[in-house]
Amino acid sequence: MAELRERPHPPGRYGLIVVGSGPGGLQLTYSLRRLGVPHAAISEDPAPGGMFRRWPVFQRMLSWTKPYTGFERGSREYERYDWNSLLGEDEASRSIMPRVMDGTSYFPSRPEMERGLVDFAESTGVRVRYECRWESTRRDGDDFVLTTSDGEYRAPAVVFAVGVAQPWRPSIPGLEQAPHYGELRPVETYADRRVFIVGKQNSGFEIASGLLPWARQIVLASPSPTRLSVETHSLVGVRARYVQPFEDHVLAGGVLVLDVSIEAVERAGEGFRVRTRMPADDRALAFEVDDVIAATGFVAPLRDLPGLGVATFGQNKVPAQTHFWESATVPGVYFAGTLSQGSPGIRKHGIPSNSGAVQGHRYNARVLARHLAATRFGRVAPRPHVAGQGLVDLLLAEATFGPELWHQRSYLARVVLAGGEGLVDEGVVPLAHFVDSDGPDGVGIVLESNGKDDLYPVAYVRREGKVSEHLMPPHPLHDYRGEGYRGQLASALGHLVSPSLTKASP
Numbered sequence: 001m002a003e004l005r006e007r008p009h010p011p012g013r014y015g016l017i018v019v020g021s022g023p024g025g026l027q028l029t030y031s032l033r034r035l036g037v038p039h040a041a042i043s044e045d046p047a048p049g050g051m052f053r054r055w056p057v058f059q060r061m062l063s064w065t066k067p068y069t070g071f072e073r074g075s076r077e078y079e080r081y082d083w084n085s086l087l088g089e090d091e092a093s094r095s096i097m098p099r100v101m102d103g104t105s106y107f108p109s110r111p112e113m114e115r116g117l118v119d120f121a122e123s124t125g126v127r128v129r130y131e132c133r134w135e136s137t138r139r140d141g142d143d144f145v146l147t148t149s150d151g152e153y154r155a156p157a158v159v160f161a162v163g164v165a166q167p168w169r170p171s172i173p174g175l176e177q178a179p180h181y182g183e184l185r186p187v188e189t190y191a192d193r194r195v196f197i198v199g200k201q202n203s204g205f206e207i208a209s210g211l212l213p214w215a216r217q218i219v220l221a222s223p224s225p226t227r228l229s230v231e232t233h234s235l236v237g238v239r240a241r242y243v244q245p246f247e248d249h250v251l252a253g254g255v256l257v258l259d260v261s262i263e264a265v266e267r268a269g270e271g272f273r274v275r276t277r278m279p280a281d282d283r284a285l286a287f288e289v290d291d292v293i294a295a296t297g298f299v300a301p302l303r304d305l306p307g308l309g310v311a312t313f314g315q316n317k318v319p320a321q322t323h324f325w326e327s328a329t330v331p332g333v334y335f336a337g338t339l340s341q342g343s344p345g346i347r348k349h350g351i352p353s354n355s356g357a358v359q360g361h362r363y364n365a366r367v368l369a370r371h372l373a374a375t376r377f378g379r380v381a382p383r384p385h386v387a388g389q390g391l392v393d394l395l396l397a398e399a400t401f402g403p404e405l406w407h408q409r410s411y412l413a414r415v416v417l418a419g420g421e422g423l424v425d426e427g428v429v430p431l432a433h434f435v436d437s438d439g440p441d442g443v444g445i446v447l448e449s450n451g452k453d454d455l456y457p458v459a460y461v462r463r464e465g466k467v468s469e470h471l472m473p474p475h476p477l478h479d480y481r482g483e484g485y486r487g488q489l490a491s492a493l494g495h496l497v498s499p500s501l502t503k504a505s506p
């Protein structure tokens, strides 16, 4: 831990500043360093881990890491099954999570996740100035000036990876008396009590699941109906891990899951009275309970950034962003980690990206590092040539095994462009950038979910500025390398696989 205790990056002027040492900040600062991009990294935490230093409250992740998959740990193929490890480039820093898990669950415990993040920081030598709090922000010419607990930092570009973990409560009269998610008491203190949980997202269901063996009655209530991830075929909705209270409700076991508006929380003797209204018939319903818990969500701790012009949207105040995670309204301000969900992509079939979770934002950070290196530091990563006859195989192998495509469906694409020199591998790029830009002819391959069927690959082919979509069918084993796929893709690619664009790799 000696390296972690040392305090690098003193206040001063830098080319770039990264704020935050959760998984988002760690992945970004590591990827920047690999690309040789000098920058300062600061965090108010005393050590790596971010939100996972204390949450989830029931001390187990909702994202899994499968220890045994048939693929070697550390390989790109393995990443598809390991949602929690950060992305290292060498053996010591790859696939860390299965090494720290004790085998009792494929959902790491919170301490295992924290351990994995600390191990990543130690094995990669990521340098962060801990216990340095960003307090305010101003402009000075082309620079942003960050006032921190240690002094002033200046840079023309700043990446905020400050998470979305600040408790938020809606303005329901009396709800301010209720503890928020993170203020839950030890579970045994809820024994034989009636508990009213405001909020029916994962955090509400996590608490209800944890209180099932303790509480006498649990009411989960909010206006919108509960959706389940197994129904939406995406991370939208309550995760299967927390669905038990829902089954208890539908089988009439004592839990109530209600679609009601909550009008007031009032003190009633030792407990509370919660006044609700059923929208279906405008009927008032009141609940006498012992405890009320606000599982009402979180906001981003953006401090004075909105005052600087950073536009945000939604209840959790996520900043509006470009395809490369730059503030849509204040150039030079970028976001990483779970905040990168503010760059929505094309939202095909209405399904959002997985940027809110580690499995998605770890790839965004790597793409952002490459983008910042190229656009702000003139360090353009080499683009290997692709032989025309190898293009179909490359794209179908990516659809079958590429972890970026698996975790960020219809969001990150593997792109190959045609240039004067033949075909060039652009690597992983935001799909929205590829379809919106006027670049040369090329192809981007993605995996797509439509909310009901199995996944399937889609090739976006750009020719003379026009992009066409080519959907391929699902495969029961998700293996898209067979003859049928090869034929379909080759015909979609047309001129891109013609001999004139073919050039062997040097």
Ligand SMILES: Cc1cc2nc3c(=O)[nH]c(=O)nc-3n(C[C@H](O)[C@H](O)[C@H](O)COP(=O)(O)OP(=O)(O)OC[C@H]3O[C@@H](n4cnc5c(N)ncnc54)[C@H](O)[C@@H]3O)c2cc1C
Binding pocket: 019, 020, 021, 022, 023, 024, 025, 026, 042, 043, 044, 045, 049, 050, 051, 052, 055, 056, 057, 060, 061, 062, 063, 132, 133, 134, 135, 161, 162, 163, 164, 165, 203, 298, 301, 336, 337, 338, 339, 356, 357, 358, 359
């Ligand atoms: C209750 C809950 C459970 C979740 N469970 C999962 C899960 O199981 N799996 C999953 O993939 N995702 C989960 N998520 C989503 C999760 O938030 C992200 O995947 C991940 O933790 C976010 O990483 P991050 O680095 O963006 O932010 P965080 O982990 O929140 O880290 C933010 C960092 O910013 C720093 N910071 C903040 N403000 C300042 C400041 N003013 N000055 C200096 N530093 C500052 C903090 O110190 C911290 O280091 C969960 C979210 C919540 C709210």
